[in-house]
Amino acid sequence: MTDAANSGRVGADRPPVILYEEVVKRYGGFVALNGVSARVHQGEVVCLIGPSGSGKSTLLRCTNALEAIEGGRIVFEGQTLPTPALAAPVRRRMGMVFQNFELFPHKSALENVAIGPRTVLGTAKAEAEEKAQALLVKVGLADKAASYPSELSGGQQQRVAIARALAMEPEVMLFDEPTSALDPETVGEVLNVMKRLAEEGMTMIVVTHEMTFARRVGSWVVVFDKGRVVEEGVPKQVFEQPREQRTRDFFSHLSWSG
Amino acid sequence: MTYDWSVIWQYRGALLSGVGTTILLSVLTMAIALPGGVLVMLMRRSPIAPVSWLGAAYVEFFRNVPAILLVYWTFYVLPIVAAIDIPPFTTGLLALALSVTAYNAEAFRAGVGSIRQGQWNAGLALGMTRSQTFLKIVLPQAVSRVVPAIANNWVSLFKNTSLVSVIAVGDLAYNAMQIRSQTYRILEVLTALAVIYWALGFPQAKFVDWLQKRYGVKE
Numbered sequence: 001m002t003d004a005a006n007s008g009r010v011g012a013d014r015p016p017v018i019l020y021e022e023v024v025k026r027y028g029g030f031v032a033l034n035g036v037s038a039r040v041h042q043g044e045v046v047c048l049i050g051p052s053g054s055g056k057s058t059l060l061r062c063t064n065a066l067e068a069i070e071g072g073r074i075v076f077e078g079q080t081l082p083t084p085a086l087a088a089p090v091r092r093r094m095g096m097v098f099q100n101f102e103l104f105p106h107k108s109a110l111e112n113v114a115i116g117p118r119t120v121l122g123t124a125k126a127e128a129e130e131k132a133q134a135l136l137v138k139v140g141l142a143d144k145a146a147s148y149p150s151e152l153s154g155g156q157q158q159r160v161a162i163a164r165a166l167a168m169e170p171e172v173m174l175f176d177e178p179t180s181a182l183d184p185e186t187v188g189e190v191l192n193v194m195k196r197l198a199e200e201g202m203t204m205i206v207v208t209h210e211m212t213f214a215r216r217v218g219s220w221v222v223v224f225d226k227g228r229v230v231e232e233g234v235p236k237q238v239f240e241q242p243r244e245q246r247t248r249d250f251f252s253h254l255s256w257s258g
Numbered sequence: 259m260t261y262d263w264s265v266i267w268q269y270r271g272a273l274l275s276g277v278g279t280t281i282l283l284s285v286l287t288m289a290i291a292l293p294g295g296v297l298v299m300l301m302r303r304s305p306i307a308p309v310s311w312l313g314a315a316y317v318e319f320f321r322n323v324p325a326i327l328l329v330y331w332t333f334y335v336l337p338i339v340a341a342i343d344i345p346p347f348t349t350g351l352l353a354l355a356l357s358v359t360a361y362n363a364e365a366f367r368a369g370v371g372s373i374r375q376g377q378w379n380a381g382l383a384l385g386m387t388r389s390q391t392f393l394k395i396v397l398p399q400a401v402s403r404v405v406p407a408i409a410n411n412w413v414s415l416f417k418n419t420s421l422v423s424v425i426a427v428g429d430l431a432y433n434a435m436q437i438r439s440q441t442y443r444i445l446e447v448l449t450a451l452a453v454i455y456w457a458l459g460f461p462q463a464k465f466v467d468w469l470q471k472r473y474g475v476k477e
Contacts, residue, residue, distance in 0.1 A: 066379050085388075092385025102380035106398050116384035119394055168384060 009234075010219045011041030017077060017172060017203055018063060024071030025058055025227075032058040034227035035072065040172070040220075045204045047214035047235075050224030051250060056207045057099075059224075060176050063205065064094045077171070092120050095165030099177040101157040103149040103164070109136060110145040113163045120168065128167075135163035139193050155186025159193055166197075173197065175206040191217075211254065215239050223247045262443055266450045269437045276433035277454065283351060283419045283429060288412060290355040295362025296397075302367055313363070320360035326421045328353040333425040350422030358415050365407035369400030409466035416459050430454060 011017075016039035025033035033055045040046050048056035061067045063074060065087030074081040076090060103112050113132035117123035123131075136145055139159040149157055158178055165173060175194065179187045191210065195217050198204060208214055214221055215235045222232040223244070231244045242248050266273070301313030320328070332349040344352075373396045381391030423432035431451065438447040 061379075064383055066382060088382070088385050088387050091383055094383075096379075096383035098376060098380065098383075100376055102376040104377070104380070104395055104399075106402065115394065116386075119390050120385040164384070 009041055010044045011203075014042060015078065016041050016075075018205070019075040020059070020072070021075070022072035023059065023062065023069050023074060025055075025062055025067065025069050031227050033062070033069070036224075036227070036229055037072075038222055038229055038232065040203065040205055042203055043201045044219045045198045045206060045217055046220045046222060047218035048205065048207045048222050048224060049209070049211070049214055049250075050230070051253075054224035055227040056222075056224045057176050058227075060096075060174050060205060060207050063174055064091045064096055066091075066096075088120075092116075092168055093171050095162075095168060095170035095173045097158070097161050097165055097173070097175045097178045099180050101149070101154070101161045101181070103157050103161055105149050107148075108145065109141065109147050109149070109152065109160045112149070112160055113167050116164060116168045132163070132167060135166055136160070138166075139163045140189070153186055154182045155189045158182065158186075158190045162190075162193055162197075172203045172205065175204065175208070177207050177209065179208070179210055211239070211251075223250065225250065261446060263446055263450075265437065265441045265443045265446055269433075269441075272433045272437060273430065273450070273454065276428060276430035277458070279347075279428050279433075280416070280419050280430040281458075283347070283354065283422065283427070284412070284416045286351055287354040287358055287415055287419070290351075291358035291362050291411075291415075292408075294355065294359035295366050298359055298363035299366040299370065302363065303370065317360045317363055320357050321364070323357075325353065325357045325418055326424065328357055329421050329425055332356075346422070346425045346427045350419075350425060350427045354415065354419065354422070357418075358411055361411045361414075362408060365404045365411065366400065368407070369404035370396060372403055373399050405466065405470045409463060409470075412466065413459055413463050416462065417455060420455075 018040040020036050020038045023033050023036040024031070036055065036059055038046075048059065050056055058067065062069050063076075063081075065081050065084045068084050076094075079090075081087065081090060103109075104115065107115060110129055110132050113135055114123075114125075114128040117128045117131065118125065133142070133145055136142055139162055141156060141159055141163070144152060144156060144160070149160070152160065162173075162178075178194070179190050182190065187210070191213050194204070194206070194213070198217050206213070206218070218235050220232065221235050221238040223230045223238060223242075223246075225246050230246045231238060231242060233243075237243075238247065239251075242251065298313050298316055301309050302317065304310045304313065329350060332344075332353040333346060336349060336352075337344050377395055377399070378391055381395040382388070386394065419429055420431035422429055423435060426432065434447050434451045438444050441447070
């Protein structure tokens with residue numbers, strides 16, 4: 001990637017927060033990531049889009065070393081990412097939101113949000129819960145602190161999950177298809193919370209099929225296909241004047257024209 | 259044929275004392291076999307191969323040997339091998355605990371295995387270590403899921419304590435047999451024995467069902 005190609009990117013005047021260099025990931029014989037290079041700058045909302053199985057979620061799980069990579073490297077804040085077994089100190093600096101929420105079903109909403117600081121940072125219970133309550137207010141769930149995940153709607157669960165990740169005061173937020181498992185009517189409330197985070201300057205990597213979100217909130221879009229980056233650019237360019245045929249193919253498959 | 263149910267009342271002291279021993283033996287056995295089961299389950303899940311084999315070998319050995327043989331073995335063979343005198347109650351407790359530990363380990367293992375990878379990832383993504391994730395996230399959910407299986411083991415154990423009667427531990431079964439041999443009232447004594455075991459076991463099973471309903475984790 002040339003410097004010219006990055007000009008106009010948010011935060012491009014400083015070294016990237018996350019740098020992917022020729023990242024390779026295989027599952028047995030299947031090559032999930034086939035030499036992916038990309039970068040994420042401070043304050044950017046980088047949206048990863050592309051067909052299912054194109055490697056974007058895999059890249060996200062490699063970003064916080066939930067999965068090991070077989071080739072290339074990932075650099076976070078100037079440090080090469082360690083292997084999964086040694087990655088706990090790095091992971092606490094990144095928040096992650098999952099497609100299926102993955103709230104802890106045996107904990108209340110408040111406990112879900114407080115458990116990270118309590119367990120990982122050793123924060124005192126009262127302090128952690130006070131902060132957790134403030135975060136629940138932030139995601140619009142002040143009245144659900146005592147509720148258990150099974151008592152919440154999908155959209156509410158995902159907002160608790162965002163609060164849970166924010167409780168660790170991460171430098172980067174990773175979103176893995178955060179609205180794909182939601183009922184259509186609750187997608188908006190989750191996207192609104194994410195939009196507000198973006199406006200606050202949070203650095204975000206978002207794997208998404210919500211093209212409207214990528215277009216309106218994203219500051220940089222990366223298009224994946226078959227484990228490779230096909231194209232990247234500002235949303236306006238990628239959505240309105242895609243350079244690559246495969247990008248155009250992907251967009252053409254999104255709209256149903258039965 | 260005439261029945262003489264008065265023998266049951268007449269020997270109520272011995273029966274009550276037997277009930278006490280049976281309950282004590284069950285409680286102590288489970289008190290060992292619950293942490294024991296977690297320990298053996300952890301061994302089986304260990305990434306260190308020899309530790310994992312040892313855990314597997316433990317389970318497969320104690321699951322596949324008749325409990326009564328373990329009772330005899332700890333009573334007759336262990337004191338010779340260990341060259342120490344062990345009272346019958348202790349050898350009975352040991353035999354039962356070894357056996358129930360194997361069953362509990364398998365129940366816990368199934369429970370831990372049923373927790374999906376996403377829950378591990380959610381804990382790890384917060385910066386928890388694997389052991390923190392296991393203790394705070396996975397194990398509590400796993401334990402809650404296997405309450406019915408553990409309850410089953412408990413009810414089996416409660417009845418299987420009768421096996422220690424063969425080594426003259428004064429449990430309910432042993433004392434009942436003593437009464438039978440003194441009174442020759444076999445029908446009355448055995449019927450009373452069945453009624454007492456059932457009357458004690460049934461509420462326990464129901465109580466654990468209730469616990470599960472009340473405190474079980476909802477997905």
